[in-house]
Amino acid sequence: MIARPATHRAAAMRKPPLIADADLDRLETWAKYSSGLCRDCHASCCTMPVEVRIGDLIRLGVVDEFEREEPAKNIARRLSKEGLIERFNQKSGIFTLTRSSNGDCLYLDRKTRLCTVYAKRPDTCRNHPQVGPRPGYCAYRKKQA
Structure with missing residues (x-):
C-alpha cells in the first residue's frame, strides 16, 4: 500500500465546502444544482412565482x-x-x-417546508432547476433547525 502525504489525508477528512445562502434576486449567488441539495434546503424555489x-x-x-x-x-x-x-x-x-403572505407557494407546508401536492406538482416545479431564471442552478438556502 502506498502511503499518502499528510496533506492528502487531511483534505480527504475535511467536510465538503459550505454553500452560502442565495439571494433570490441575485442569480450569481445561486448554487450549482446537485442531487441531494433539496434535502436540507429552505425551499427557496417555492417562494418564486x-x-x-x-x-x-x-x-x-x-x-x-x-x-x-x-x-x-x-x-x-x-x-x-x-x-x-x-x-x-x-x-x-x-x-x-x-403565494402566502410570507411569499411561499400556497402548496408549501410552513413547518416542514415540503410540497403538499408533490405527486401532482406543476411542470414548472417538476422541471426546476433545469428551467428557470438560471438553468442548472438553484437559490439554495439552508433549512433552519
Whole structure:
C-alpha cells in the first residue's frame, strides 16, 4: 500500500465546502444544482412565482377536465375569486399561482417546508432547476433547525 502525504489525508477528512445562502434576486449567488441539495434546503424555489398552464391546474385538481373547453379567462376569474391564482396572461395562457403572505407557494407546508401536492406538482416545479431564471442552478438556502 502506498502511503499518502499528510496533506492528502487531511483534505480527504475535511467536510465538503459550505454553500452560502442565495439571494433570490441575485442569480450569481445561486448554487450549482446537485442531487441531494433539496434535502436540507429552505425551499427557496417555492417562494418564486409559479407559472402554470391548464394541464397543471387539472392535475392539481382545481380545474375539471371538462372546463378545458371553457374560455381560459373564465377559468382565471373563478380561480382568482377562490384565491388560487394571482395573475393570468391571456396571450400566453399562463396562470401564476397565489403565494402566502410570507411569499411561499400556497402548496408549501410552513413547518416542514415540503410540497403538499408533490405527486401532482406543476411542470414548472417538476422541471426546476433545469428551467428557470438560471438553468442548472438553484437559490439554495439552508433549512433552519
